[in-house]
Amino acid sequence: xxxxxxAITVWLAAWALNVxxxxxxxxxxxxxxxxVPLIFGVTVLVLWEGLVRGLNVAPVILxxxxxxxxxxxxxxxxxxxxxxxxxxxxxxxxxxxxxGAAFLTAIAVDRSPFLQRGLLPIGNFVAALPIVGLAxxxxxxxxxxxxxxxxxxxxxxxxxxxxxIVAGLQASDRMQRxxxxxxxxxxxxxxLKLRLPAAMPFVxxxxxxxxxxxxxxxxxxxxxxSPVYGMGFRISTEVGRLGLDMVWAExxxxxxxxxxxxxxxxxxxxxxxxxxxxxxx
Amino acid sequence: MxxxxxxxxxxxxxxxxxxxxxxxxxxxxxxxxxxxxQGDFVSFIGPSGCGKTTFLRCIAALEHPTGGTLIxxxxxxxxxxxxxxxxxxxxxxxxxxxxxxxxxxxxPLEIMGFPKAEQDQRIERVLELVELKGFGKKxxxxxxxxxxxxxxxxxxxxxxxxxxLMDEPFGALDEIVRDRLNEEVLKLWARTGKTIGFVxxxxxxxxxxSTKIVVMSPRPGRITDVIDSxxxxxxxxxxxxxxxxIEIAHRVREGLRAGHHDD
Numbered sequence: 001x002x003x004x005x006x007a008i009t010v011w012l013a014a015w016a017l018n019v020x021x022x023x024x025x026x027x028x029x030x031x032x033x034x035x036v037p038l039i040f041g042v043t044v045l046v047l048w049e050g051l052v053r054g055l056n057v058a059p060v061i062l063x064x065x066x067x068x069x070x071x072x073x074x075x076x077x078x079x080x081x082x083x084x085x086x087x088x089x090x091x092x093x094x095x096x097x098x099x100g101a102a103f104l105t106a107i108a109v110d111r112s113p114f115l116q117r118g119l120l121p122i123g124n125f126v127a128a129l130p131i132v133g134l135a136x137x138x139x140x141x142x143x144x145x146x147x148x149x150x151x152x153x154x155x156x157x158x159x160x161x162x163x164x165i166v167a168g169l170q171a172s173d174r175m176q177r178x179x180x181x182x183x184x185x186x187x188x189x190x191x192l193k194l195r196l197p198a199a200m201p202f203v204x205x206x207x208x209x210x211x212x213x214x215x216x217x218x219x220x221x222x223x224x225x226s227p228v229y230g231m232g233f234r235i236s237t238e239v240g241r242l243g244l245d246m247v248w249a250e251x252x253x254x255x256x257x258x259x260x261x262x263x264x265x266x267x268x269x270x271x272x273x274x275x276x277x278x279x280x281x
Numbered sequence: 282m283x284x285x286x287x288x289x290x291x292x293x294x295x296x297x298x299x300x301x302x303x304x305x306x307x308x309x310x311x312x313x314x315x316x317x318x319q320g321d322f323v324s325f326i327g328p329s330g331c332g333k334t335t336f337l338r339c340i341a342a343l344e345h346p347t348g349g350t351l352i353x354x355x356x357x358x359x360x361x362x363x364x365x366x367x368x369x370x371x372x373x374x375x376x377x378x379x380x381x382x383x384x385x386x387x388x389p390l391e392i393m394g395f396p397k398a399e400q401d402q403r404i405e406r407v408l409e410l411v412e413l414k415g416f417g418k419k420x421x422x423x424x425x426x427x428x429x430x431x432x433x434x435x436x437x438x439x440x441x442x443x444x445x446l447m448d449e450p451f452g453a454l455d456e457i458v459r460d461r462l463n464e465e466v467l468k469l470w471a472r473t474g475k476t477i478g479f480v481x482x483x484x485x486x487x488x489x490x491s492t493k494i495v496v497m498s499p500r501p502g503r504i505t506d507v508i509d510s511x512x513x514x515x516x517x518x519x520x521x522x523x524x525x526x527i528e529i530a531h532r533v534r535e536g537l538r539a540g541h542h543d544d
Contacts, residue, residue: 175375177344182369183389183440184362193388197379275378275420 005226007050014043063245072252078234079253086231090218091145094153095210099152102206107191108171109162120166127159135221144225152221157210164206168199176179201276204269211261215254278279290354290444290476291317291340297348298502300337308334308501310346315495315504319443322470322477324487325495326533333422333480337446341369342443343472354443365393367444368437372452374422374429383408383417386436393440407435410469411474427458431465438473446478451486460518463489467516484537488512488530489521496536506536 018039026032045065051057052064059067072079109115135152142148172195180190222232231250238246275281296313299306310332317323324334325326338344339351340423342358353361376385383404390400408414411431421429430450437445447466451459463486470477487494488510496506510529514522518527 045424139356174373175371175373176377178371179369179375180392181339182362182367184365184390185392189392194377197377273379275422280422 003050004055005050007047007054008162010050011043014039014046018043018146045102054273060242061180063229063248067245068248068252074247075249078229082231082234082250083253083257085146085227086149086218086222087215089220089232090149091153091214091257092261093146094150094218095157095214097150098154098157098214099161099207099210102158102165105158105162106165106169109166110191111187116166120163123159123162126155127163131156131217131220135217136224138207139221139225144227146230149218149226149230153214153217156213158216160209160213161203161206164202164209165199168202168206169195171195171202172198179256200269200273201278204214204265204273208269211265212258215258215261219254275277282379288319289316290319290321291315291478292352293336293339293349294351295349295353296336296339296346296351298332298339298346299348303403304400310339311501311503313349313502313504315507317476317478317493319476320474321493322491323479323493324491325478325480325496325497326482326487327497327502327537329503330480330499331497332499333497333504334448336497337448337478337480340444341367341446365440365442367442367446368440370430370434370437370445370447370450372449374421374426376429376432378421380420381417382413382419382424382432383433385421386417386439389436389440394418395440403439403441407438410438410472411435411465427454427462430454430462431527434466434469438469441450442475444476444478449478449482450479452481459486466490471514484530484533485521488526488533489516489518494529494533496533498539505539506532508536510534 021027021032021036024032027036048062049064049066052062058059063071084201099102105119109119122266131152135148138151138155139148142151147208169191176194176198177190180194185193219232219235222230226233235247235250238244239251272277293315295312295315297308298310299308313332313336325336327333333345339346340353340358340363349357355365356364356366356368366456378389380388380428386404386407387400390403395403404417408417411434413428413431413435416428416432419430424432434447434450434544451462454462466477469475479487479490492510494506494508494510494513495504496508497503499506508529511525512529
């Protein structure tokens with residue numbers, strides 16, 4: 001029980017500290033912006049640890065953070081192999097291929113009113129298909145290895161991106177397009193110099209949504225067949241063996257990978273769309 | 282072409298434009314006849330819906346008349362657009378936020394394929410012309426509304442078209458800024474000798490700037506009066522208190538009122 005009381009004391013103390021920090025001038029500084037969420041995160045871990053130990057929660061229900069950390073430390077080679085298989089070979093290539101295809105299709109749709117009316121409704125239909133139905137089929141088509149996972153990711157990211165890019169290409173206002181017309185600009189000049197830059201805030205919105213979809217797709221697709229490694233494979237088999245600490249270790253890796261990918265896209269976004277009101281600081 | 286001063290640059294004969302809308306056809310322009318000569322400063326004035334902006338857009342080939350003929354520089358408006366015969370200034374500056382002021386002015390020059398060295402030279406010159414020297418590296422959102430509009434005028438001047446079309450360019454600015462920019466536009470016109478088409482709904486602005494004032498009225502959009510201004514080319518701001526100025530302003534106001542009684 002002491003662990004529980006200790007955890008609750010730490011929690012209350014950290015809470016009080018954070019309230020004072022957030023109210024003071026430190027919160028406005030660079031240090032404060034990192035410190036406040038950091039204290040919060042550490043508090044959650046301490047409370048979690050204390051609750052699990054103090055209440056004797058079974059490891060199958062919820063392992064303590066220390067147990068998960070120990071598991072991560074002892075299974076680094078396995079985690080790396082799974083990460084390489086699922087993220088580096090499945091999610092990221094799928095994401096890039098899907099994004100590239102969406103981009104080219106968006107320009108084709110933009111040029112052709114027929115595609116605009118015909119393809120987009122079908123796109124919405126395909127986007128509504130559940131991944132658990134699609135994944136087994138794609139595994140049948142492309143085999144157990146990473147190719148089928150990349151294919152699932154392509155299908156998952158393609159339509160959200162397509163819809164965002166097509167919307168983005170309409171985002172320039174009429175006056176700006178009229179200006180291009182008065183200068184006698186060609187379709188491609190107007191696309192490159194006006195409509196693509198104006199579309200970028202939409203494109204990055206799509207990319208951010210797609211980055212989380214890519215991770216989900218690559219992991220879930222492995223539930224339907226994979227070689228004997230990969231994050232999805234590990235999660236489904238370790239659940240069967242009640243190795244919940246390993247499942248949590250994989251979740252930690254997935255969360256980290258997802259955050260890094262998202263952060264990277266946000267960073268590029270800030271650089272590309274510095275001019276957009278949402279990015280001006 | 283340019284040796285005679287009063288060469289017609291824009292000629293409209295029996296111009297009609299009918300928009301097909303959800304509520305049925307709308308006659309935006311009805312039987313418009315107008316000749317604009319080389320070096321004229323022509324203002325179009327009238328209440329909203331009188332077709333003044335539509336007429337300007339027809340000259341720029343942004344709208345296409347459904348009847349009559351319209352000749353710009355001896356060509357159809359579409360050909361004139363392809364030949365980059367005019368610069369167009371809209372009500373809002375419409376600068377691209379991802380480009381600096383200099384970058385925005387460079388844009389039409391890039392599209393028209395001017396060599397890099399000449400682009401720089403031209404940007405330098407027009408920035409000076411609109412008194413924005415030293416602001417080339419700023420982004421549009423870092424400047425005031427008046428400065429943004431000056432930059433958009435610089436952009437329209439950069440490629441040195443003979444015709445400058447301005448659609449209520451100062452409509453969104455306060456009166457003090459507007460007065461200053463009006464003076465600057467006049468100076469610019471005197472220095473460059475361009476033909477200017479200027480849409481406004483301000484009577485003093487129209488009278489102060491123009492050599493020719495075209496009064497229009499709505500439903501259907503048509504010309505009710507064309508006034509050739511007797512004011513001298515040199516116009517200090519206080520000319521607006523002179524008797525001649527007030528007389529012209531009076532005639533414009535009468536024209537506008539007459540148009541309204543017709544409904």
